[in-house]
Structure formats: structure tokens, C-alpha cells
Amino acid sequence: MAPHTEQLTRPAVRLRGLTRSFDGRVVLDAIDLEIPAGQFVALLGHSGSGKSTLLRAVAGLDHEVTGSGELTAPERVSVVFQDSRLLPWRRVLDNVLLGTDGEERGREALAEVGLAGRERAWPNELSGGEAQRAALARSLVREPELLLADEPFGALDALTRIKMHALLRELWQRHRPSVLLVTHDVDEAIALADRILVLDHGRIGLDLTVDREVPHGDYRARLLAALGVTEDVR
Numbered sequence: 001m002a003p004h005t006e007q008l009t010r011p012a013v014r015l016r017g018l019t020r021s022f023d024g025r026v027v028l029d030a031i032d033l034e035i036p037a038g039q040f041v042a043l044l045g046h047s048g049s050g051k052s053t054l055l056r057a058v059a060g061l062d063h064e065v066t067g068s069g070e071l072t073a074p075e076r077v078s079v080v081f082q083d084s085r086l087l088p089w090r091r092v093l094d095n096v097l098l099g100t101d102g103e104e105r106g107r108e109a110l111a112e113v114g115l116a117g118r119e120r121a122w123p124n125e126l127s128g129g130e131a132q133r134a135a136l137a138r139s140l141v142r143e144p145e146l147l148l149a150d151e152p153f154g155a156l157d158a159l160t161r162i163k164m165h166a167l168l169r170e171l172w173q174r175h176r177p178s179v180l181l182v183t184h185d186v187d188e189a190i191a192l193a194d195r196i197l198v199l200d201h202g203r204i205g206l207d208l209t210v211d212r213e214v215p216h217g218d219y220r221a222r223l224l225a226a227l228g229v230t231e232d233v234r
């Protein structure tokens with residue numbers, strides 16, 4: 001394969017045999033995974049199934065991961081968490097720019113997330129949804145090849161969450177990073193992702209490609225079944 005073609009088709013993330021144990025308890029059990037460049041992947045699983053552990057490993061935040069194989073991730077990675085993690089003593093624009101230069105790009109990123117005019121606000125003057133918008137702007141400014149998001153909308157009310165879904169999907173379409181989104185929410189996963197993984201007993205139990213033409217309900221039933229949840233309460 002020509003080097004150029006190889007670069008275009010090389011996966012953004014590649015895990016081979018990724019294993020993680022805590023006190024002898026295996027949480028990630030020899031996981032193999034490839035995420036192509038530009039793909040939007042959601043990671044579902046029960047509480048405690050290891051979703052955050054997997055995300056932290058890919059982010060390079062876990063230095064104790066042992067694997068029989070490899071863990072490859074792009075150089076430019078941004079991480080968004082459930083709380084915005086804005087520094088309270090810096091204004092919104094300064095938070096967005098932290099560790100970078102290019103004020104103009106910071107202003108543009110704030111405008112992209114609907115926060116034009118709030119550059120000089122303090123983080124405690126923002127609502128929860130606005131703070132998460134600022135966190136998205138901070139991640140965008142770094143033009144990440146990979147965006148890792150750990151329950152980024154988990155603390156938001158239902159209406160704000162719907163707006164944030166639309167925003168994230170729009171930003172992804174414009175910038176096309178690969179995305180790995182950790183979520184508990186089956187509907188969020190279907191609304192946003194092109195591929196949904198279910199983590200179960202340390203392994204990827206289901207790897208589902210989402211076709212936007214197929215009704216959401218079809219995926220919902222399969223995902224709930226994979227998660228061992230039944231909706232029939234009669």
C-alpha cells in the first residue's frame with residue numbers, strides 16, 4: 001500500500017489485547033478495537049462495566065494499563081467530562097485558550113458553541129449547559145483528531161441535553177474528529193453515534209453499526225437486550 005493511502009485508511013485508535021485489572025479483578029479483558037478516523041462511536045455498558053476505564057486508557061491517563069498488544073491513539077486528543085472542569089478563576093475565553101494561543105480561534109470556537117459575547121464571563125456565571133458548551137469549545141480549539149467524552153451530558157436536564165446532542169453532532173460533522181462517547185443512555189447513543197459498542201464483562205459484547213435510515217426503535221431493542229434490560233413491565 002502506498003504510504004499516503006495507508007495514512008488515509010489507518011485507524012485513529014487501535015487496541016490490541018488491552019487488559020486492566022484492579023486488585024486482581026479484571027475490568028478490561030484483552031479488548032481488541034479499531035476506530036477508523038472520523039467515526040463517531042458510543043460506548044454503552046452497565047455501571048461499573050469499565051467504560052471510563054477504557055476511555056482513560058485511550059486518553060493516555062492510565063499508566064498502569066497492561067496489554068499483550070498495542071494501544072495506538074492520535075497525538076491530538078481532547079477529553080470532555082461530565083463536569084466542565086473550567087477553572088473558576090479564569091474567564092471563559094481564557095479557559096478555552098488554556099495552554100494554547102490564538103485568541104481569534106478561541107472566539108470562533110465560542111461562537112460555534114453559541115457562546116459569542118460570553119468571552120469575559122466567569123465560569124460561575126454560566127448555566128450547566130453553557131459550561132458544557134464552553135468545555136466543548138475548549139476541546140475544539142485544539143482541533144483534536146480524537147474527541148473522548150465521558151458522560152458529557154449526564155448532569156444536564158433533558159431539554160438541554162437534546163440541544164447539546166444537536167450541537168455535538170453538528171460540530172462533529174464540521175470538524176470530523178473520531179469520537180468515543182461514553183454514555184449510560186441508549187437513546188443518546190442511537191441519536192449521536194454511527195457505531196455503538198456494548199461493554200460487558202470486560203469485553204465488547206456487541207458492536208453495532210447504525211444506519212440512519214433504520215428506525216431508532218430497532219436498535220433500541222437490540223441494545224437493551226444486550227444490556228439485559230427488559231422494557232416489558234406487565
Ligand SMILES: Nc1ncnc2c1ncn2[C@@H]1O[C@H](COP(=O)(O)OP(=O)(O)OP(=O)(O)O)[C@@H](O)[C@H]1O
Nearest residue numbers: 022023027045046047048049050051052053054184
Ligand atoms: N482507580 C481504581 N481503583 C480501583 N478500582 C477501580 C479504579 N477505577 C475503576 N475501578 C473499578 O473498575 C470498575 C469499572 O469502573 P469504571 O469507572 O470504568 O466503570 P463505568 O462503566 O465507567 O461505570 P459508571 O457508568 O458507573 O461510570 C469498577 O468496578 C470500579 O470500581
